[in-house]
Amino acid sequence: MNEIITLNNISYKYTDEENQYALDNISFSIEKGEWIAIIGPNGSGKSTLAKTINGLVEPESGEVKVGEFDLNEQNIWSIREMVGMVFQNPDNQFVGSTVQDDVAFGLENLGIPRDQMVERVHDALEKVNMLEFAEREPARLSGGQKQRVAIAGIVALQPEIMILDEATSMLDPKGREEVLRTVKEVKERENLSVISITHDIDEAAAANRIIVMRAGKLVKEGTPEEIFSYGEQLIEMGLDLPFP
Numbered sequence: 001m002n003e004i005i006t007l008n009n010i011s012y013k014y015t016d017e018e019n020q021y022a023l024d025n026i027s028f029s030i031e032k033g034e035w036i037a038i039i040g041p042n043g044s045g046k047s048t049l050a051k052t053i054n055g056l057v058e059p060e061s062g063e064v065k066v067g068e069f070d071l072n073e074q075n076i077w078s079i080r081e082m083v084g085m086v087f088q089n090p091d092n093q094f095v096g097s098t099v100q101d102d103v104a105f106g107l108e109n110l111g112i113p114r115d116q117m118v119e120r121v122h123d124a125l126e127k128v129n130m131l132e133f134a135e136r137e138p139a140r141l142s143g144g145q146k147q148r149v150a151i152a153g154i155v156a157l158q159p160e161i162m163i164l165d166e167a168t169s170m171l172d173p174k175g176r177e178e179v180l181r182t183v184k185e186v187k188e189r190e191n192l193s194v195i196s197i198t199h200d201i202d203e204a205a206a207a208n209r210i211i212v213m214r215a216g217k218l219v220k221e222g223t224p225e226e227i228f229s230y231g232e233q234l235i236e237m238g239l240d241l242p243f244p
């Protein structure tokens with residue numbers, strides 16, 4: 001066993017009301033190099049779960065371990081360096097006025113020397129097949145291209161884990177397909193562990209394992225074949241995946 005993420009009995013609630021748990025006693029672990037898809041209806045706790053992994057949400061109880069680090073105040077920045085996140089709305093994640101400036105932003109913050117920075121930006125854009133758009137304004141890209149730039153920004157930081165929180169939800173089918181292909185390629189080349197929260201059947205099918213959440217609980221876990229075989233049962237649970 002070579003676990004990169006371990007969650008142990010995580011619970012969390014946003015409000016003071018009793019029994020309003022956004023996360024209700026969740027435990028699971030992810031092996032290095034594994035791809036986990038998290039599916040479940042809106043409001044089931046998927047995003048909250050993802051946020052516990054890099055400390056954006058601090059669990060009320062339970063333990064989080066990422067790599068060799070227990071998640072606590074002392075280790076939080078080491079953990080954040082290991083975890084890159086891509087969010088749903090491609091327009092909310094740009095800070096640079098060109099694609100290359102945008103990808104460079106995180107590296108600038110880390111104080112990476114200029115020549116290394118240029119090389120890492122070039123390399124990251126090449127890996128997501130966006131090098132030809134390096135000088136383009138992010139606003140002038142398609143949704144799929146924007147998400148590939150967001151992925152390049154993460155790849156440039158050389159993390160070990162990439163979390164995609166509905167990163168393909170706002171894209172058209174072509175955009176979804178190109179982002180999914182990019183995630184597959186980057187995962188292999190960079191030896192990343194991936195967590196993708198998704199409503200897309202192809203994205204869920206690309207994972208090694210699927211976790212199903214409902215009302216803050218982890219209700220099912222299995223290979224895509226196992227999970228898809230539940231078919232109708234999952235739809236009755238409020239899932240909107242078009243199961244085959």
Ligand code: ADP
Nearest residue numbers: 014015022040041042043044045046047048049
């Ligand atoms: P999902 O990502 O599966 O749609 P979330 O993790 O966003 O679910 O939400 C889980 C639960 O927590 C929902 O009941 C949601 O309304 C609630 N919630 C999420 N974010 C907040 C917040 N910032 N403040 C209060 N409640 C929240």
Ligand code: MG
Nearest residue numbers: 046047048165
């Ligand atoms: Mg969400």
